Amino acid sequence: MLFELSKSYDYLVSGASTLGKDVIPRLAARLDIQPVTDIVAVDGPTRFTRPIYAGNALQTVTDNQPKHVLTFRASAFQPAGQGGSAPVENIDSTVVSAARLIAQHRSESDIPDLSTAQIVVGGGVSVGSAEGFALIEKLGKTLGAAVGATRAAVDAGYAPNDWQVGQTGKIIAPDLYIAVGISGALQHLAGIQGAKKIIAINSDPEAPIVKIADIVLIGDLFEILPQLTVELDRLGLKR
């Protein structure tokens, strides 16, 4: 269906979301166009900036192809707001598609969406268990924050897959990221480069996350977290 629709358009654009990462490369392949993915800045009608090497370098790309197939990293842009001048057209959904939607499953949760939350509390493998993650969730609840995790914590089965932050997880850009028992491996940092302030809670003063954090609490997370949660709860900081 998208392939048919794309014939009338020069720019085919999606968020660099799970869906966009799934659909856009396949569309680009059918169009025989090189997609430009994960764009973080628009420098001109055909010039874009995107991160490479897990976010350690930025690449400027000039796209001189007849069509532009693009994905954008939503967290790198301010919300556009309502009432723009571009027309919104409903598309005839009877256009033939090879794919059929059989079922859709949404995870139900009263905590904010990780990708767009203003505050995120992230837990690492040192949290030690799924029960240990209850401490992370409690702090998150106190602050009205979303909860994230490292891949090591997800692989260990302590946190669900859709909490993973990093190169192969979600890219986030909160105002505040609280990294609890997280070493700060490059692949994790790739997901939090947009965070405006970072608080690190870690027992190792030499951990890489400590070097980039704005505020550091050195100590045992199992002692610090409950105290911090009680104090913040007392202050009534929940947004």
Ligand SMILES: Cc1cc2nc3c(=O)[nH]c(=O)nc-3n(C[C@H](O)[C@H](O)[C@H](O)COP(=O)(O)OP(=O)(O)OC[C@H]3O[C@@H](n4cnc5c(N)ncnc54)[C@H](O)[C@@H]3O)c2cc1C
């Ligand atoms: C191709 C590839 C892609 C990857 N993608 C991702 C990704 O998307 N996201 C991601 O997160 N990782 C990713 N990884 C894994 C990444 O390299 C690290 O292994 C992972 O981020 C480490 O997770 P961690 O910080 O929980 O664990 P560790 O690196 O083991 O760190 C644990 C930290 O906890 C601290 N600590 C221990 N006990 C306590 C305590 N009681 N109190 C306080 N602090 C304590 C330690 O000092 C340490 O700093 C990827 C790896 C590869 C190869």
